[in-house]
Amino acid sequence: MSAALAFDNLTLGYDRHPAVHHLHGEVKSGALIAVVGPNGAGKSTLFKGIVGMLKPLAGGIDLCGLRARDIAYLPQVADIDRTFPISVYDMVAMGLWRKAGLFGGIGKRERDKVRDAMLAVGLSGFEERPIGTLSGGQMQRTLFARLLLQDGRVVVLDEPFNAVDTKTAADLCDLVRRWHTEKRTVIAALHDLELVKSMFPEALLLAREPVAWGATKDVLTAENLLKARRMCEAFDEHAEACAA
Amino acid sequence: MIYDTLIAPFAEFAFMRRALVGTLALALGAGPVGVFLMLRRMSLVGDAMAHAILPGAAIGFLVSGLSLFAMTAGGLIAGFVIAVGAGVIARVTELKEDASLAAFFLISLAVGVTIVSLKGTNIDLLHFLFGSVLALDDHTLLLIAGITTLSVLVLAVIYRPLVLECVDPGFLRSVSRAGGPAHIAFLALVVMNLVGGFHALGTLLAVGVMMLPAVTARFWARDVTAMILIAVAAGAISGYAGLLVSFHLGAPSGPAIILVAGALYAVSVLVGRVGGVLRQIFPARHLEA
Numbered sequence: 461m462s463a464a465l466a467f468d469n470l471t472l473g474y475d476r477h478p479a480v481h482h483l484h485g486e487v488k489s490g491a492l493i494a495v496v497g498p499n500g501a502g503k504s505t506l507f508k509g510i511v512g513m514l515k516p517l518a519g520g521i522d523l524c525g526l527r528a529r530d531i532a533y534l535p536q537v538a539d540i541d542r543t544f545p546i547s548v549y550d551m552v553a554m555g556l557w558r559k560a561g562l563f564g565g566i567g568k569r570e571r572d573k574v575r576d577a578m579l580a581v582g583l584s585g586f587e588e589r590p591i592g593t594l595s596g597g598q599m600q601r602t603l604f605a606r607l608l609l610q611d612g613r614v615v616v617l618d619e620p621f622n623a624v625d626t627k628t629a630a631d632l633c634d635l636v637r638r639w640h641t642e643k644r645t646v647i648a649a650l651h652d653l654e655l656v657k658s659m660f661p662e663a664l665l666l667a668r669e670p671v672a673w674g675a676t677k678d679v680l681t682a683e684n685l686l687k688a689r690r691m692c693e694a695f696d697e698h699a700e701a702c703a704a
Numbered sequence: 705m706i707y708d709t710l711i712a713p714f715a716e717f718a719f720m721r722r723a724l725v726g727t728l729a730l731a732l733g734a735g736p737v738g739v740f741l742m743l744r745r746m747s748l749v750g751d752a753m754a755h756a757i758l759p760g761a762a763i764g765f766l767v768s769g770l771s772l773f774a775m776t777a778g779g780l781i782a783g784f785v786i787a788v789g790a791g792v793i794a795r796v797t798e799l800k801e802d803a804s805l806a807a808f809f810l811i812s813l814a815v816g817v818t819i820v821s822l823k824g825t826n827i828d829l830l831h832f833l834f835g836s837v838l839a840l841d842d843h844t845l846l847l848i849a850g851i852t853t854l855s856v857l858v859l860a861v862i863y864r865p866l867v868l869e870c871v872d873p874g875f876l877r878s879v880s881r882a883g884g885p886a887h888i889a890f891l892a893l894v895v896m897n898l899v900g901g902f903h904a905l906g907t908l909l910a911v912g913v914m915m916l917p918a919v920t921a922r923f924w925a926r927d928v929t930a931m932i933l934i935a936v937a938a939g940a941i942s943g944y945a946g947l948l949v950s951f952h953l954g955a956p957s958g959p960a961i962i963l964v965a966g967a968l969y970a971v972s973v974l975v976g977r978v979g980g981v982l983r984q985i986f987p988a989r990h991l992e993a
Contacts, residue, residue, distance in 0.1 A: 544928075
């Protein structure tokens with residue numbers, strides 16, 4: 461199988477301090493990968509690097525022909541102005557950007573797609589609601605509907621099931637499985653190890669340094685998890701320049 | 705009677721007709737811009753920008769007197785330099801837009817005042833601050849109409865990225881690079897509309913015809929499109945009614961227009977459908993579901 465993403469000795473970080481250190485490896489096309497690790501392990505940083513919001517301090521990411529903008533990305537904390545007067549329907553329809561762009565029309569086919577996406581996340585009937593009236597879980601469903609419309613070959617999800625109830629999480633998991641069967645590449649940061657074990661065939665355990673990467677059962681061993689937990693989270697203000 | 709009060713002033717006096725056309729055009733151009741300024745929490749930016757164009761226009765005035773071209777060019781140049789400079793600094797550094805704009809407009813104001821005082825000329829300050837809507841000549845009218853036309857067209861082009869950047873800037877960045885150019889174009893629209901308004905209403909009141917209809921519209925709509933339409937209507941009503949008030953009562957026309965806009969705003973705060981004060985004091989009974 462061909463690669464969807466390749467990390468070449470990738471180091472990402474802030475103010476020269478690495479948050480992801482010397483990551484090397486390949487994400488196969490159509491893979492379903494969980495990125496696991498303690499808070500501050502560099503999961504979000506890695507994702508920002510993948511979608512091009514953060515320039516590597518060293519090394520690089522090969523998107524294998526994709527542009528960063530073709531990746532559908534759900535950030536951990538979306539910077540959404542929920543007081544803005546816009547309806548759920550319009551919010552979801554933003555996912556059509558790649559097709560419609562600045563001026564492209566939104567015809568019957570596109571409107572059907574928006575409706576299908578809203579149905580898929582269980583938000584039918586919410587079309588006219590202003591986004592300011594949504595609960596946290598409904599907002600997450602809205603963002604997933606938008607991701608559906610984005611139709612990305614690669615989907616990057618940063619802690620998508622945080623602060624949503626089990627029913628919502630289960631519904632959204634179904635969408636992730638659907639993406640997997642559609643041969644899309646899905647990379648998700650998660651804290652729920654049971655969910656990772658049951659759903660994700662592949663896992664990357666990160667604690668700034670990559671601890672382990674491979675089949676989930678080989679990665680999430682007690683030994684690896686302990687190792688990840690021991691790695692310190694704080695920046696060392698006086699760290700020496702890395703020689704590697 | 706109704707004819708005498710509401711229509712005759714415009715039917716009989718050419719200067720009133722010109723003033724009406726000018727203010728209607730301003731309402732159409734500045735209203736939507738004001739709505740986006742408000743939604744982007746940049747309501748005071750219009751005020752800062754108005755201060756920023758003042759020195760530019762003053763320099764134009766110094767160079768070639770009360771020339772439409774020189775003052776417009778001066779105002780536009782000063783406004784663009786500051787808008788683009790502040791926008792770029794906000795994007796490439798950690799400084800927020802309002803902070804970087806504050807720095808720029810203060811410098812601009814100081815530079816303007818210094819240049820004017822070095823020249824030792826006493827400019828007609830009242831004209832600059834409060835304009836002369838009753839003395840719009842053909843060229844000025846054409847300028848205002850042209851600015852409005854351009855403004856509506858540009859807004860149509862940048863509408864989607866502008867809305868996206870307000871709601872979810874991170875998402876826009878992840879799908880498109882249109883955010884930056886759209887933002888700069890929007891700031892240019894702010895400057896252009898202020899310069900247009902400056903000729904009719906002066907720098908201070910130009911901000912009024914931009915922001916008051918916009919904040920009025922917030923009390924009547926939950927949807928951007930409706931908000932824009934209401935803002936344009938409120939601006940147009942203010943222009944028309946303000947000119948009538950000024951005509952019949954002999955009040956200065958520019959301030960009269962802004963006072964009518966202010967009255968519309970005050971009424972909206974009280975009885976507005978969306979979050980008006982009366983609605984909050986006497987809420988309708990809650991629903992079943």
